[in-house]
Amino acid sequence: MGVLSGTEIKRYLKEKKLTIEPFDHANIGAASVDLTLGNEFRYFIHHNGPVSISDEADGKPYYLGPGQMCLGITRENVKLPSDLCALVEGRSRFARLGLSVHITASFINPGVDNQTVLEIFNASSLTLALYPGTKVCQMIFMTMEGKAEYKGIFQGQAL
Structure with missing residues (x-):
């Protein structure tokens, strides 16, 4: 497929x-x-205080201000075979709050063996509180015609 x-x-x-x-x-x-x-169109009503980005996860939050970007990394290490590639996409429940988990780099090459770096951007006018352990993205796997393997500089990236 x-x-x-x-x-x-x-x-x-x-x-x-x-x-x-x-x-x-x-x-x-x-x-x-x-x-x-x-x-x-729908819009946010401005208020004081951060909006939690959390699935009831534990830990101290990272506060991402309006229009700010940070790099995050997944807890999970994913190893893909040479005949699968993937896309990383945000979850709709958090996207509706203005959270983007990748700016343009959603493609995951075949043969990678690493944790995925997320280019997290707050597109809202509110501060977002990012909690470790929250399921902020999903990976979509796709079969490839033929085989290939990523050998670039980010192979093996980890915390």
């Missing part, structure tokens, strides 16, 4: 295995579909 190409997306749409409404065929890319912004 892999990522659908633009051709496969068209086939899934034609066979009604995938439905997107309203839909514009011009929005199909090489391996994705562009989605447009709707007309409903």
Whole structure:
């Protein structure tokens, strides 16, 4: 199982295995579909004090101010075989509070054996309290056509 190409997306749409409404065929890319912004918006009411980013985790929080960025690292070390790659994505419950866990580097190469560094950004106007042990991201695994192995400078990164 892999990522659908633009051709496969068209086939899934034609066979009604995938439905997107309203839909514009011009929005199909090489391996994705562009989605447009709707007309409903929500916003935060400003208040004093931080917003907790926590799954009832223990530990002392790190306070990330509005518009600030920090690097974090996962507790888990992930070792991928040469025929799997992955994406790291944030969790929607925290994204809705303005937390981004990666700025642009969500791709995890095949063959890595390390902890994942997170480029954490606070896009909200509120201070976010980040607690160790909180499940802030998820990893999505994808099969590859062929095999490859990452040999770059971040191989083996750890705390």
